[in-house]
Ligand SMILES: Cc1cc2nc3c(=O)[nH]c(=O)nc-3n(C[C@H](O)[C@H](O)[C@H](O)COP(=O)(O)OP(=O)(O)OC[C@H]3O[C@@H](n4cnc5c(N)ncnc54)[C@H](O)[C@@H]3O)c2cc1C
């Protein structure tokens with residue numbers, strides 16, 4: 517016995533030196549953002565499944581970006597801002613031990629300028645009462661459709677019964693329901709993320725600014741953040757719960773996927789290989805070609821997922837002495853003056869510069885119609901600021917013509933593909949049905965924005981529908 521176990525021990529020792537560690541689990545989850553991290557907690561704690569969560573970044577949380585400002589000791593969230601009180605959101609924060617409350621809204625002084633010229637635009641936002649009236653007409657017109665796409669397309673109508681309203685370009689929908697006075701708010705809050713919002717299908721604008729958001733702005737629904745206003749706190753709490761079941765700084769490099777189970781070859785950023793053997797696979801990353809490459813998609817999966825188009829969003833924190841403390845400088849095309857609310861910036865564009873409070877920092881976002889490098893996005897921000905100074909909209913703080921180069925980027929994140937969408941014709945041809953037919957195929961289930969919408973709380977509600985189906 518002694519000899520045998522000694523032999524075994526040394527054999528294992530030898531093996532460990534050159535064979536990767538093998539991790540065997542019920543479910544492997546790829547991506548630890550909103551949808552993947554939530555699913556991991558539920559699968560492990562509520563469904564008693566063994567799980568492993570594979571996350572490319574060195575932390576959970578995806579689009580959350582909490583920047584710690586060494587100058588002031590404050591932190592600033594320049595990614596995800598707030599959570600809508602939707603579905604399981606309140607209960608989930610409570611369960612994770614992260615107290616929440618509704619943050620006060622900073623009131624910023626708005627300046628409107630056309631960033632393509634830098635010139636001030638004499639833009640008049642709608643009167644508050646008109647905005648609220650339009651928003652409530654918007655809610656009335658769209659609430660009947662909510663069941664079709666929130667919290668996912670589970671009840672999506674048959675190909676010939678899709679409400680035509682959802683397939684209208686948004687500008688046509690706006691005119692049909694007389695909601696022009698809501699457009700400025702819809703765009704500035706989250707609608708800009710879809711790219712060309714006036715041309716986008718109404719379905720996808722509603723994915724970016726849907727009935728739950730309308731209710732929040734009409735005082736019929738709450739939104740909140742952690743009491744500490746440190747949004748990453750939620751995902752730190754999730755990480756603490758999941759512990760060693762999370763593999764950070766890890767990607768899948770190759771895979772064998774079958775309806776009976778999966779073998780995933782993974783590698784950490786510093787080169788450590790591990791093999792995951794899992795019964796089921798839950799994909800919680802954007803299903804774009806670059807992300808899907810290691811997952812050996814078959815022709816059916818490829819033919820559906822390759823139909824998706826997407827817009828891209830980048831966000832960062834900048835500082836420059838010309839930017840107005842307590843102000844927001846909003847990119848507003850000249851054609852929008854004084855109240856042509858459907859004249860919106862066309863991608864690729866810089867959205868605005870928003871003062872962050874208690875600092876010299878401004879939040880900036882860049883929206884692209886497709887992939888945009890971080891380098892190009894930062895150049896766009898630099899050039900737009902230079903034009904704003906050149907046209908006298910912002911003070912030129914120095915005679916140095918290279919002043920724009922002084923723009924300081926304190927943080928910048930390319931959030932990549934978001935708001936995955938298909939055309940009206942593809943939707944009429946059954947795109948959503950084909951997309952959802954992927955659920956469970958080859959032992960693989962799908963969550964995340966592409967299968968629902970781009971909101972954390974809504975994705976959690978979506979997971980709550982998906983997981984029982986996955987385990988059935
Ligand atoms: C600037 C900005 C502001 C936003 N503000 C809000 C807001 O205020 N409220 C709100 O509810 N929503 C907001 N959103 C949207 C929200 O963050 C997303 O809808 C949500 O995070 C999508 O969740 P997800 O799980 O689909 O993807 P993500 O949260 O993006 O998670 C995907 C995860 O997968 C990881 N990953 C990617 N590729 C791989 C790979 N190959 N292998 C392993 N891991 C990988 C990523 O690192 C990431 O952690 C905002 C988004 C942005 C960009």
Ligand SMILES: *[C@@H]1O[C@H](CO)[C@@H](O)[C@H](O)[C@H]1NC(C)=O
Nearest residue numbers: 559560561562563564565987
């Ligand atoms: C999971 O385990 C807990 C604790 O053992 C138990 O209370 C719960 O009923 C189990 N849930 C399921 C779905 O099996």
Ligand SMILES: *[C@@H]1O[C@H](CO)[C@@H](O)[C@H](O)[C@H]1NC(C)=O
Nearest residue numbers: 649650651652653654655656
């Ligand atoms: C919205 O619908 C409700 C109930 O159907 C109605 O009472 C209200 O007047 C409508 N509001 C608008 C702005 O159309």
Ligand SMILES: *[C@@H]1O[C@H](CO)[C@@H](O)[C@H](O)[C@H]1NC(C)=O
Nearest residue numbers: 623840841842843871873874
């Ligand atoms: C910004 O607003 C704060 C709070 O209202 C005020 O105390 C401060 O003086 C303002 N700063 C500038 C430069 O306007």
